[in-house]
Amino acid sequence: MTLPQDYLEYPLRRHGMDHDWYPWRNHFSIPAHAWPNGARLAVWLCTSLEFFPLNPSGKPFKAPGSMVTPYPDLRHYTTRDYGNRVGVYRMLRLFAALGLRGSFAVNAAVAARYPQLIADVCGDGHEIMAHGVDMGQLHHGGLDDASEAALVDESLATLRGVSGQAVRGWLSPARSESVRTPRLLAERGIEYFCDFVNDELPYDFATPAGPLVAMPHSLELSDRQILIDYHHSEADYARQVRDQCDVLLAESQHFGRRILSLPLTPYIVGLPYRIGTLRELLADLSAREGVWFATGAELCAAWRSRA
Amino acid sequence: MKSDPGLYDFWPYRGRPAIRWPNGARIAFWVAPNIEYYELDPPDNPQRKAWARPFPDVQSYSHRDYGNRVGHYRMMDAMDRCGVRGSVSLSVAMCQHHPELIRDGVERGWEFFSHGIYNTRYSYGMDEAQERAIIEDSIRTVREATGQTIAGWLAPALTHTERTMDLLAEYGILYTCDLFQDDQPQPVKVARGRLISMPYSLEINDVIAYNSYFATPRAYGEMICRQFDTLYAEGAESGTVMCIPLHAYLVGHAHRVGALEAALRYITGHEGVWVTTAREIAEYYHANCYDLVQADLDRRAGAKP
Numbered sequence: 001m002t003l004p005q006d007y008l009e010y011p012l013r014r015h016g017m018d019h020d021w022y023p024w025r026n027h028f029s030i031p032a033h034a035w036p037n038g039a040r041l042a043v044w045l046c047t048s049l050e051f052f053p054l055n056p057s058g059k060p061f062k063a064p065g066s067m068v069t070p071y072p073d074l075r076h077y078t079t080r081d082y083g084n085r086v087g088v089y090r091m092l093r094l095f096a097a098l099g100l101r102g103s104f105a106v107n108a109a110v111a112a113r114y115p116q117l118i119a120d121v122c123g124d125g126h127e128i129m130a131h132g133v134d135m136g137q138l139h140h141g142g143l144d145d146a147s148e149a150a151l152v153d154e155s156l157a158t159l160r161g162v163s164g165q166a167v168r169g170w171l172s173p174a175r176s177e178s179v180r181t182p183r184l185l186a187e188r189g190i191e192y193f194c195d196f197v198n199d200e201l202p203y204d205f206a207t208p209a210g211p212l213v214a215m216p217h218s219l220e221l222s223d224r225q226i227l228i229d230y231h232h233s234e235a236d237y238a239r240q241v242r243d244q245c246d247v248l249l250a251e252s253q254h255f256g257r258r259i260l261s262l263p264l265t266p267y268i269v270g271l272p273y274r275i276g277t278l279r280e281l282l283a284d285l286s287a288r289e290g291v292w293f294a295t296g297a298e299l300c301a302a303w304r305s306r307a
Numbered sequence: 308m309k310s311d312p313g314l315y316d317f318w319p320y321r322g323r324p325a326i327r328w329p330n331g332a333r334i335a336f337w338v339a340p341n342i343e344y345y346e347l348d349p350p351d352n353p354q355r356k357a358w359a360r361p362f363p364d365v366q367s368y369s370h371r372d373y374g375n376r377v378g379h380y381r382m383m384d385a386m387d388r389c390g391v392r393g394s395v396s397l398s399v400a401m402c403q404h405h406p407e408l409i410r411d412g413v414e415r416g417w418e419f420f421s422h423g424i425y426n427t428r429y430s431y432g433m434d435e436a437q438e439r440a441i442i443e444d445s446i447r448t449v450r451e452a453t454g455q456t457i458a459g460w461l462a463p464a465l466t467h468t469e470r471t472m473d474l475l476a477e478y479g480i481l482y483t484c485d486l487f488q489d490d491q492p493q494p495v496k497v498a499r500g501r502l503i504s505m506p507y508s509l510e511i512n513d514v515i516a517y518n519s520y521f522a523t524p525r526a527y528g529e530m531i532c533r534q535f536d537t538l539y540a541e542g543a544e545s546g547t548v549m550c551i552p553l554h555a556y557l558v559g560h561a562h563r564v565g566a567l568e569a570a571l572r573y574i575t576g577h578e579g580v581w582v583t584t585a586r587e588i589a590e591y592y593h594a595n596c597y598d599l600v601q602a603d604l605d606r607r608a609g610a611k612p
Contacts, residue, residue: 003432007350008440010424013400017372018347024405027377060361141361175366195365198372200561219370220560230521240524244562247381251561 021182022205022214030201032256033306039292040252041245042299043285044261045102046194046217047091048131048171049117051109052080056136063135063174064224065267080267084110084117087270094279096124098286103127103296105171108158109134118162127295129169130155130190138176145180152184169296171195171217182207192300200248200259202303213300215261222263227274234277245285252290259299260285314472314495315488315504316604324599326491326546328591332581333542334535335588336574339461339484339507339552340382341396341422342412344404345371349427355466357427371556375405378559383411385564389571394585396422396461396484396552399445402452413453418584420484421445423463430466438468442478458586459505461485476500481589490538490547492592494601503592505585506548510534513558528566535574542579548588549574 012018035042054077056066065080067073095102104121106128111118122128132139133155139148160167170185170193177195185193186209192202194217205214219225221244226237241262248258264270269278285291294302328335347368349357358364386393395412397419402409412419423430424441433441441463449457460475461484475483476497483495484507495502509515511534516522522530531551538547551570558567575582 002434003352003437004350005437007352007428007433008424008437010400012346013403013424015403015406017404018344024407025376026380026407028380061359141363172365176360177363177365179363196369196372197366198369198376200377219366221562230517230523232521232523236523236525240562243524243565244560247561247565 020206022203025199025203027200028255030256032254035257035292035294036302037292038290039257040290041248041258041260041288042292042294042302043245044217044259044294044296044299045095045100045264045282046129046171046261046296047088047102047104047264047266049084049088049104049106049110049121049266050080050131050173051084051107051113051134052077053109053134053136060138060140060142060176061174063138063176065265066135083265083267083270084114087266088117089120090270090272090275091264091266091278092120092124094275094282095126098282100282100286100293101125101127101295102293103129103169105129105131105169106159107131107134107173108155111158111162115162118159122163122165127169127297128159128163128165128167129171129296130159130167131171132173135173138174139172139178139181140176141178143178148178148180149184152181152188156188156190168192168300169194169215175219182212183209186210186212192296194261194296201257202300213303215296215300216259218261218263221261223265223269224263227268234274238277238281241281242284245288245291249288249290309469312469314486315493316496316608318489318493318604318607320490323491323545324603325544326592326596326600328542328546328581330581331579333546333579334539335546335548335581335583336535337394337548337550337583337585337588338386338391338571339396339550339585340379340386340393341461341552341554342379342398342401342408343371343374343396343422343426343554344398344401346425346427349425352429352431354431355429355464374554374556374559375401375408378555378557379408381559381561381564382553382555382567383415385568385571387415388568389575391571391575391582392584393417394459395419397449398422398424398426398463399448400424402448406452409452418458418586419449419453419455420457420459420461420585421449422461426464429464430462430468430471433468435470435474438470438474442474442480446478458482458589459484461507472502473498476502481593482585484550484585490541490549491545492548492588492596494597494604501593501597503589503597505550505589507550507552508534511550512552513554514552517557517563524563524566527563528570531567531570532573535570535577539577539580550585
């Protein structure tokens with residue numbers, strides 16, 4: 001079996017990227033500015049509120065956290081739902097006790113099913129970001145334009161309606177996109193999205209409907225990645241977040257503002273045996289000199305004002 | 308297909324002729340940053356998919372891209388602070404995509420060897436002309452970008468054919484990093500010329516440590532130090548080689564780079580460590596050790612019943 005000759009042709013072998021979405025950038029050559037009020041490190045708490053249907057389509061793949069056993073997988077359905085009933089309220093209480101605000105990336109299905117939860121999140125001053133419709137309906141190239149547009153429309157209409165917020169941020173379920181997803185978002189008033197994990201500061205992402213801000217939303221520092229996928233202990237999770245905080249604060253002395261994005265999942269870190277770790281961790285981070293807990297919209301606005 | 312690749316002889320780790328590194332060093336220590344480009348939409352290779360998810364695999368593509376935007380600089384700074392030069396396993400198309408990173412390495416006296424054109428173009432199924440083309444492309448591209456003539460090879464994404472090693476030797480490549488059978492270099496059996504296996508590692512390698520073993524950063528740092536302790540002790544009898552293969556998209560995260568730097572500091576803080584590059588090890592070995600070892604291999608082969 002021989003490969004065709006075009007396997008050795010490289011039409012996009014050129015300076016910069018192999019697409020036109022964004023140019024290459026050296027993270028350490030970005031002009032050094034501070035965040036508002038002289039803050040050096042913004043900590044962005046980004047909590048996901050997700051609905052995992054009992055009957056996911058699995059197309060084009062199952063989102064992390066989806067049902068596992070044969071139908072009806074009550075075990076996984078209810079452990080995920082626990083997060084939206086108990087875990088998240090534990091986290092809200094913790095955030096309020098420490099006076100911290102952040103963003104919540106919400107499936108429209110969660111808002112439609114549990115409007116009280118959205119009212120409680122908004123009532124505590126947190127930002128609502130769109131996170132698609134539910135975890136069984138992914139954005140991918142196999143959808144036609146109208147079908148994907150309908151997903152975005154349903155997500156935004158529901159979340160804007162239930163929350164009363166403008167909803168300018170987006171995280172795709174499972175970070176899965178088609179090539180048209182960014183354009184569909186830009187056309188509908190989304191200002192920033194966070195599916196790309198290639199940076200630690202915002203950058204402009206080109207779409208045919210104008211630029212979006214690509215916001216850093218960590219994969220490697222997420223509770224899912226460290227606690228579930230890597231099987232690390234709670235102590236090792238907290239240690240890695242603290243190590244990241246130390247390094248970013250040190251870098252900020254020379255290189256200016258930094259972002260520590262901390263994706264949180266209520267059915268993971270909101271469990272009784274883990275919440276204490278989160279409490280100590282956030283109390284520690286919030287006591288650091290130069291740390292600013294911000295929402296995604298606040299970070300986006302601050303970035304744009306001094307890009 | 309063969310049951311044995313036929314690339315080297317069994318050579319037990321006992322009774323070998325002693326390897327003596329320059330200045331009495333016990334261990335030759337090198338660090339291999341993999342500077343890679345993963346294409347968003349590479350052509351299909353029937354034997355391996357580039358991405359797990361359908362196009363565009365935004366999560367995996369951007370996860371790799373992080374290395375070339377952010378992680379690389381943290382990794383490079385940690386190496387600078389410990390006085391370690393890189394021997395770069397290079398997707399040579401990086402010379403076109405991000406020459407800025409290549410220039411940083413050239414200024415530091417880093418070595419560049421080939422890791423294929425892209426890490427999303429696999430050698431499986433290549434005919435001889437195609438495999439020659441990627442070797443010639445690698446030699447030409449790295450020479451134009453750095454002035455260096457590549458001395459080493461690590462196959463793109465570790466994808467090989469049966470003729471890879473013969474071709475490398477024919478083009479004057481001194482070492483391959485594709486063989487993991489030993490902690491010392493060894494002559495590789497090739498049709499013509501001379502090629503040696505250079506100890507690399509699929510254990511003390513951040514991809515394996517983080518993505519297969521799910522190590523914590525500190526555990527990875529410990530693995531590196533314990534690997535060193537053993538090879539350093541054994542090197543008192545006969546010189547060993549230790550490599551730390553790195554990928555900036557993993558090790559360059561802010562919560563991981565500190566453990567790497569601590570391990571580099573530990574190793575470089577010892578006496579009798581030859582902190583060097585793979586090219587320097589290979590050149591020394593070819594000049595001073597190859598014949599000695601080959602004679603031992605020949606003697607053992609002749610002594611077989």
